[in-house]
Amino acid sequence: MSKILVHIATSEGKIKRSSLEVMSYCKTLADKNSMTLEAVVLDPDPAKYTDQLNTYGPDKVYQVKHPIFKNHLNAAVIEALSKVIDQSGPRLCAFASTESAKEVIGALAARHDAAAIPDVAGFTINNGSVDAERPVMAAKVLSKTSSSSELVLVSVRSGSYDLAENPGNAETVAVDFDFDESGLRAVLKEVLSSAGDKVDLSEAEVVVAAGRGIKDENGRKLVEELAETLGAAIGASRAVTESGLFPATLQIGQTGKVVSPQLYFAIGISGAIQHVAGMANSKVIVAINKDPDAPIFQYATYGLVGDLFKILPPLTEELRKIKGA
Amino acid sequence: MKFSVCIKQVPDVSAPISIKDGTLTQDSDRMVLDAYSASAVEEALVLIDKHGGEVQVVLVGPEKAKETIRKALAMGAASGVHIVVDDVSGLDSGAYAEILAAWHKKSDYDIILTGKQSQDTDAGLTGGMLAWKLELPYAANAVGLTYDNEGGKLTVTRQGDSGQEMIELTSPCLVTCSNDMNEPRIPSLKGIMQSKRKKVETLQLGDLGLDPDTLSSKTSKTKGQGYKEVPGREPGKKLEGDPEELVTELVGLLENEAKVL
Known part of the structure; x- marks a missing residue:
């Protein structure tokens, strides 16, 4: 059965509302198209989000545990998500349109030879085609964009969908993830909060x-x-x-x-x-x-x-x- | 230090537009240098003023886009590369990245700068795709750049989700620029005169071993299916009167009608 994989963004120990909106909508989409709903959490302690995630009904949750995910570093995020995408083999991978997601979605698409449709106001699946609408031209109009690629990455603007609980009990999968920072040519030095x-x-x-x-x-x-x-x-x-x-x-x-x-x-x-x-x-x-x-x-x-x-x-x-x- | 700045020519998004049968019509056919591209050019010029080096701009677009390359040269870039594609309408970010990757594989650079997105599509994919194809470390949505000559390290301040992140990149590397990082200079008359003598190398896709049909049918994995109006919001209530009355009325509505307090 084909799958939808949702990336779960977290902040200060909580799942971001925008990610839960994406989960809520993807649950509906998965049910309608007889697809499996999976979620992936990258965090120093990914297990702590499982209860909250179960409220939104995923079939499976991939947990990638590593201290590096305390802060955003694109190389680590790309590496981890790539691994999960390979393991899951989703038809569609959905993100909340955060700055962190926006930074990695292009590179991830290039790496997986996938289509990317960023910052959408809405999307659906019709006969194997992912159809999305996204604001363009200084947000004066919506552009209708579609893709029939084997893997499509989509990021969704916050507030595009309502939260809808759909309790379930997901299978959890701990993903082995070693990440060697030593050879990295990009190093996070500091996070400045204003x-x-x-x-x-x-x-x-x-x-x-x-x-x-x-x-x-x-x-x-x-x-x-x-x-x-x-x-x-x-x-x-x-x-x-x-x-x-x-x-x-x-x-x-x-x-x-x-x-x-x-x-x-x-x-x-x-x-x-x-x-x-x-x-x-x-x-x-x-x-x-x-x-x-x-x-x-x-x-x-x-x-x-x-x-x-x-x-x-x-x-x-x-x-x-x-x-x- | 050599900067390669990827720039784009875009329609003037401030001009009024309308949609008819899913097709976009603009009142003006004026094409301009994309504002994010302009910030990338400006930032490169500021850094070479301080550390030495030169700035080359690269543009993918039709013959008419040469005027946009001239604009960047008038700002102070030393030379331009024009990869001529007459019809860019079938190209998505993936195709742009493929073309730019093919060019950069055969050119010299230390740092590639692009806009964090472009004003027409606001997609923001090309930079990350290009970095991946060239195996470069990168950072997106930069609001500040500093360079350390000795170590060849570029420190990028990027706007993240919670605050700003400072990332040290080892060149060669790629950075996508926010329009918040600087105020792009207006070309001086002298700059405009000089730009006419600067070299612009013109290339066809075939020169890069690329085929236009493959780029639009295979490399571009997304297809545009027309445009539609942005849905409006339901009309609300407009309140007028003296301040005290307005406040009482508003608080009542927020409490009892909208129930958001």
Whole structure:
């Protein structure tokens, strides 16, 4: 029986939500096409994720245990995934579209003479063809891309699919993995986390994002206070990261991070298509902008037309009362 | 130190576009140097200013794309290589990587730079594929580069999932560049004049032992099946009024209607 293999991305001892979204969808896809669903975890301690993974119904879980997976190093990830791909022989290998996955998917495809369709907004399998849709041309349109290759690698944008539990009891397979770092011509020296990364932006349930309208330090402070009150991650539009008010690591959009929280605040963001591409999968979007014609209002669940400097202080105050209660 | 920078000519993605019967139409047929490619060129120029060396740019594309090579030469690259492919529409990232690999196998370089993706397709596959085909260590999504002349080591700061990772690569190596790493220079008049005298080597696929039909039918493992509109979101509520009222109304909706608080 042909197989779907899902790569499971983890962060700080937890499976990333975006990987669980991919698992949820692939379970449906596997059942519909009479395929087997398999998962692969690369981690210093991969066994600790088995219970959580079983909630999503894989038939088999490959565990690749090695201390090197504490941090991302592409050579090790490629080596390990290649080994599992050879062992499993999947028809389709699916990833959450994380920076780590994006870095390895091309090399993996070249190594396995496979097709790669990255950063898809959706995909399916029809008569042996993998059909996907992905945003192109600055996210103004979706390109329909398909492949009939024997192995297709797909990475999925976060928020493209809903979580759906499907409890099962997977067979676990410990994969032997020796990795010799000594001959490596790429060495990870250091991981620098910036202050803005307190809450992982791409996994956050609530995101407060700042745009050009916040103007200065004063606006930034108002945004930070709102985010702190909500326990939210902070994001920013390209205009604001370029101005230096927020670090580039917080940029949301087609060239930055893709987020899909339950609640997204667009503060002083006009809603350029490149930014929208990074947040349109958010469940509820609140936009605050003084320009009633700003494009962001076309996407907002609740659009507030007004001066953010006058709206944010009472909003934060009101939310503080609710959250404190 | 010799940089080989792989650049791409792309449609101006800021121009309005429309879809008719699954086909893309752009208001403007203006073609430009891809912004990520431009950042890669800029970064190479900054590094040779500091450490010496030269920058060569390589482009796969139709005859018309020569103007994009001239743009990179006007920025300061020393020479260009134009691998002429009249119709690139059937080529996917795998085919681009195959062509670029064939060229680099017969050329000299210490460091290959590419954009982390290109503005038209946003795929971001070619760099990693090329690195694999050339057996080079690589890092993707670089936001900073420093070079140590003595050890031949390149330190790449890349934007990862949780913070930035610093990776030391031994050359020869490959790096894909983010547009966050620098502000590409605008060519000066002098640069533009000089670019006209710089050498551009022109090659056909056959010169690299490649066949256009095989590249589109076999090497390209994905096929474009047209385009469609991005689905819109359901229209929401637009609230206007004085700030205190807006806040009360919004908090009520978030609590009772959306139930997200």
